[in-house]
Amino acid sequence: MLKDLVQKFVRDELMPLEAGVMLREAEGRGLGLDAADYARLEAKAHELGLFGLDAPEDVGGSDLPMMAMVGVEEEMGRCITPYTLPPDSPNLRMLIATVNERQREAYLAPYVAGKTVSAIGISEPGAGSDPAGMTTSAVRDGDDWVINGRKIWISRAADADFTILMAVTNKEKGARGGMSAFLVDKGTPGFNVLRRIPMIAGAYTYEIALEDCRVEGWKLLGQEGAGFAPMQIRLGTRRIQMAAWSIGMAQRALDMIIEYAPQRKTFGMPLSERQAIQFWVAEAATKIHATRLMTYDCAWKIDQGRDVRSEISMIKWFATEMAYETVDRAMQTFGAMGMTKELPLQLMQAKLRTMRIYDGPTEVHKWVVARNMLGTRR
16 A cells, blocks of 8 residues: 555656656756755655654654565656655664664654755765775764764765764774764864765765864764664665665666557567567566565565675665666667657666665675675675
């Protein structure tokens, strides 16, 4: 029922905005929504009860399991209109795992209610996917913490009401007991947005510098030195979310092929009668089915509290690569029209291209799976 509800929300509210989104991106105005459309979507999502789906009930959420969220995110992935049901699950689940009572009231509850926007600062110039390479440091000064360093590839850094910032609090321990998380409010002195970085598909990320950024002691998120595990909760949630989005995009691309192929004739024969197209349809349908089952299996194991480090890496790389291939074949099927900015395929492909990199590139996740299987984890 929830999946059907989200499907209707996507069909009735998000899909009609796609043409405008594609036009803005084609004209170089980015991938955002105008304020009126965004406000209307927020009001409609709230009316339908789609706020805080996986948030705790005691702060106004529905406390839904990860399995339910896979269905939700698959439907959201079918549309390129840039809208996320609030609050964004990855940062939400990191907060759930770490907040104390004061932070629950000041940060978690407003976030679940859709009153605030968050960002997270993990990656650093030169550190990439290796948390052990993190150099941003936080040092105690009385009851406060003073943070210095650089972060990059942060979505919403200039607009977020607060940023979850990862920093090293014990250089000797590093990622193994020396990494902590902090809540840094917008406008905090020393939190400097250096530049907005234009990405493919009309998206933007930011680079920030932390220069003697003073954070009150009570804004340490979780325990000192214990930031690595909650960060992994956040990253794992994003990765399963990306797998679900990939299923949605691949399914939409396959649906477009199925609708178009019988109509388009080449050399006197419909494309649907060409073996190449038939094989693409069969392969896409099979891989989508496999990916969907893998993703639900991973979500179920998360809900059971099981260790899913290998499964998370499997679905992250497999789903994004599968969807990228499917969308690429849809573009090939549509020929010259597939190369235009009048179809959503090019934005889907660009989004998937970035997804094959962020939150760990394909090669890193294959390495994680292999080392877990072979016992070579250092």
